[in-house]
Amino acid sequence: MSHPLLQGFYDYRLVALSAIIAILAAYAALDLAGRIASTRGRARFAWMTGGAMAMGMGIWSMHYIGMLAFHLPVPVKYDWPTVLLSLLAAMIASGIALHLVSGESLSLTRAIVGSVFMGGGIAAMHYVGMEAMRLNAMCEYSTGIVALSAVVAVVISFVALWLTFSVRESASNWGSRKVLCALLMGAAIPVMHYVGMAAVTFMPLSAPNAGLEHAIDISDLGLIGITFVTMVSLGLVFLTAVIDRRFTVHITAANEERYRLMVEIANEQRSAREAAESANEAKSQFLANMSHELRTPMNAIIGYTEMVIDDAVDLGLEGSVADLQKISAAGKHLLSLISDILDLSKIEAGRMELYLETFEVDSMIQDLSTTIRPMVDKNLNKLVVDVRSGVGTMRTDLTKVRQALLNLLSNAAKFTSNGVIYLRAHSEMADGRRWIVFEIKDSGIGMEPDRVAKVFEAFTQADASTTRKYGGTGLGLTITRKFCEMMGGTIGVESKLDVGTTFRIRLPAGSVGEANALATPQQQLERSYVRPDSEGESQGSVLVVDDDPGAQGLMHAYLVKAGYAVTIASSGDEGLALARKMRPDIITLDVMMPRMDGWSVLSALKANPDLAQIPVIVISMVENQSMAYSLGAAEYIPKPVNRDRLIAVLSKYRPALVSTT
Numbered sequence: 296m297s298h299p300l301l302q303g304f305y306d307y308r309l310v311a312l313s314a315i316i317a318i319l320a321a322y323a324a325l326d327l328a329g330r331i332a333s334t335r336g337r338a339r340f341a342w343m344t345g346g347a348m349a350m351g352m353g354i355w356s357m358h359y360i361g362m363l364a365f366h367l368p369v370p371v372k373y374d375w376p377t378v379l380l381s382l383l384a385a386m387i388a389s390g391i392a393l394h395l396v397s398g399e400s401l402s403l404t405r406a407i408v409g410s411v412f413m414g415g416g417i418a419a420m421h422y423v424g425m426e427a428m429r430l431n432a433m434c435e436y437s438t439g440i441v442a443l444s445a446v447v448a449v450v451i452s453f454v455a456l457w458l459t460f461s462v463r464e465s466a467s468n469w470g471s472r473k474v475l476c477a478l479l480m481g482a483a484i485p486v487m488h489y490v491g492m493a494a495v496t497f498m499p500l501s502a503p504n505a506g507l508e509h510a511i512d513i514s515d516l517g518l519i520g521i522t523f524v525t526m527v528s529l530g531l532v533f534l535t536a537v538i539d540r541r542f543t544v545h546i547t548a549a550n551e552e553r554y555r556l557m558v559e560i561a562n563e564q565r566s567a568r569e570a571a572e573s574a575n576e577a578k579s580q581f582l583a584n585m586s587h588e589l590r591t592p593m594n595a596i597i598g599y600t601e602m603v604i605d606d607a608v609d610l611g612l613e614g615s616v617a618d619l620q621k622i623s624a625a626g627k628h629l630l631s632l633i634s635d636i637l638d639l640s641k642i643e644a645g646r647m648e649l650y651l652e653t654f655e656v657d658s659m660i661q662d663l664s665t666t667i668r669p670m671v672d673k674n675l676n677k678l679v680v681d682v683r684s685g686v687g688t689m690r691t692d693l694t695k696v697r698q699a700l701l702n703l704l705s706n707a708a709k710f711t712s713n714g715v716i717y718l719r720a721h722s723e724m725a726d727g728r729r730w731i732v733f734e735i736k737d738s739g740i741g742m743e744p745d746r747v748a749k750v751f752e753a754f755t756q757a758d759a760s761t762t763r764k765y766g767g768t769g770l771g772l773t774i775t776r777k778f779c780e781m782m783g784g785t786i787g788v789e790s791k792l793d794v795g796t797t798f799r800i801r802l803p804a805g806s807v808g809e810a811n812a813l814a815t816p817q818q819q820l821e822r823s824y825v826r827p828d829s830e831g832e833s834q835g836s837v838l839v840v841d842d843d844p845g846a847q848g849l850m851h852a853y854l855v856k857a858g859y860a861v862t863i864a865s866s867g868d869e870g871l872a873l874a875r876k877m878r879p880d881i882i883t884l885d886v887m888m889p890r891m892d893g894w895s896v897l898s899a900l901k902a903n904p905d906l907a908q909i910p911v912i913v914i915s916m917v918e919n920q921s922m923a924y925s926l927g928a929a930e931y932i933p934k935p936v937n938r939d940r941l942i943a944v945l946s947k948y949r950p951a952l953v954s955t956t
Contacts, residue, residue, distance in 0.1 A: 301367050301432050301497040309364030310485075313357045317484040320353025344390075351386030354417065354484065358385070358424055361488045367497060369430050377427035381420045388416025406457055414449030417484075421448075421491045432497040440494035448487045593633075594935030595845040597626040601938065602852055630935060648921055649781060653690045656731060657682050660720055663700055670708045676716050676737075683721035689731055689804050695778040696802065699786075702771040703735040703798045710796070711739030722804065729804040730784075736797040742790040750788055751776045775800075834858035835880035835949040840870035840896060841914070842888045849936070850883065850914075857942050859949075867891030871899055874906055881948050884928075886915035894926060901927040910948040914941075 358381070391412050421444070425434065600623040607615045664680050671678045689696070700718075707716045717736040722729055742750065751772050779786045784802035837859045839850045847863050854861045862877060864870035867888050874882060882900070886893035893915060900906045910929035914936055923931045930944050 303367040306364045313361040317357040347390035350389035355382045355385040372429040374427045381424040384420040388413050410453035413452035418445045418448045431500045435496045437494045444491040598849040649692045656686045667704045674712045679717045681719040686722050699775040699778045702775045707737035711737040714738035733800040738795040741792045741794050836860040838879035838882045840864045841885040867896040882911045897926045
């Protein structure tokens with residue numbers, strides 16, 4: 296005899312509660328997806344784990360509250376190990392869902408596969424939960440409805456995954472789009488549960504149900520506990536997400552503020568750098584202008600003083616010679632100070648260039664010793680020159696090597712009295728290259744260790760008393776070090792108070808920075824001029840192009856005394872006209888002239904085939920050797936003009952005298 300089916304009914308208050316919990320769980324999933332997607336590493340794993348547990352708890356709680364909403368006419372208990380197994384299934388399904396929606400992309404294939412696993416997990420949770428029921432009845436399932444519930448679970452999972460992925464980046468915690476998606480998902484999830492409940496019928500049993508070993512009765516208090524724990528879990532998720540979001544907003548704002556400050560600092564630094572460069576350019580221009588204004592009259596003073604000294608010697612006015620020599624020495628000292636300041640300014644502005652040439656080190660040392668000997672003798676010192684055999688040649692900037700050595704030798708002569716000054720040079724191999732080492736050693740006043748460390752700083756001498764006693768700007772060693780660095784070398788110093796000082800310069804024998812250096816005039820132009828054999832023969836004709844009457848007078852006096860025939864042109868136009876008319880052997884050319892400057896004159900001379908082969912020697916305050924050589928100048932001599940150097944340069948380019956018999 297068949298028994299009638301057990302008829303049950305729903306408590307719609309609990310049904311509504313289950314729907315509310317489903318909506319909250321759906322919203323938690325939406326919010327967690329965005330949090331997980333924005334994190335990496337351990338933080339991502341922590342969010343994923345905590346989110347799977349909270350979301351799984353929410354889905355599971357909705358399921359059991361939905362089951363408790365269904366009342367049967369017989370007592371119902373639940374096997375708690377099976378209940379825990381259903382909870383695990385819910386958490387696994389939630390973990391799969393969160394992993395999928397927190398990825399960088401969600402393709403259709405990925406969404407379908409994920410929804411199958413997620414829907415299967417939810418269905419497993421539901422039917423494992425049903426299996427946990429313990430009552431005096433037998434559950435019979437409708438295969439069609441069970442299949443329908445599984446399909447519904449998969450479809451709902453697909454929709455949930457797609458919606459969650461699409462709104463996970465919503466900036467607002469309670470955005471309308473996110474709330475609508477949560478309502479839709481929260482309403483859809485219970486559908487699967489209640490379809491699954493419709494698939495089962497309960498047949499009463501005559502005998503009591505066995506297997507009540509782990510069965511527990513869910514009272515109203517238990518229902519309240521499940522609801523409370525679920526609400527607390529979801530609340531913690533919401534609270535943590537809100538705190539994390541606000542913390543992230545603060546961090547983002549702080550990072551944006553930091554970035555803004557960095558941009559402002561960068562802009563300020565750029566403005567400061569541009570202002571400094573502008574100021575440096577203005578300083579360089581000021582120094583160049585002042586150099587011209589100061590050196591032009593000083594050049595005349597020194598030049599005319601030397602001429603007066605020669606005349607005084609010829610007239611036997613020995614008493615006046617000493618005073619005139621003091622004037623000349625003071626003028627030269629002032630010029631050296633002006634030149635040092637200008638050189639340092641050019642180095643700091645990056646406008647100093649190298650002019651490479653190959654020269655014999657031994658010959659350069661001998662010329663240098665001849666130049667410095669009067670200063671050495673002044674303080675009753677002895678100069679000892681030691682150039683090792685095999686020192687050979689160097690290819691570098693001869694002028695800068697001479698100036699560096701001259702600075703050190705002049706310091707040694709100035710700070711040594713009744714002593715010995717050594718000038719040594721030798722070559723060595725290191726790092727696969729040949730190096731030339733210069734050593735300048737004196738037995739002078741020396742320096743204390745703390746002064747040695749500052750000796751290469753600009754405007755610095757040993758101490759204030761040294762400056763008062765010996766004079767100078769303290770720029771010589773600074774310029775010397777910078778020259779050595781420009782040529783790829785180094786300079787070092789050793790000193791002991793009241794014993795003496797030793798400077799060592801180490802320079803590569805081969806050129807450094809060949810691509811950035813300029814060729815010497817001898818390499819640019821091949822000349823066929825030779826020095827005449829006798830002083831009594833004609834020296835040739837020179838056209839002097841200069842607008843300064845003082846410079847004209849000096850050049851005329853220097854050149855006439857050296858045996859040259861001199862013609863003066865006071866402007867660029869006049870110089871070109873005279874050059875075409877007289878075809879001089881050599882032309883000296885100033886740069887700074889009104890109307891037509893020296894560069895224009897030089898370009899016009901080299902553009903004329905009849906005049907292009909005449910050597911042009913640029914003599915000017917404008918320190919731009921690269922411009923002079925690029926336009927075809929044979930030589931460049933800065934003002935003030937040194938008479939001996941001028942005559943030596945002219946002698947290289949005067950025409951060969953061919954005697955006929």
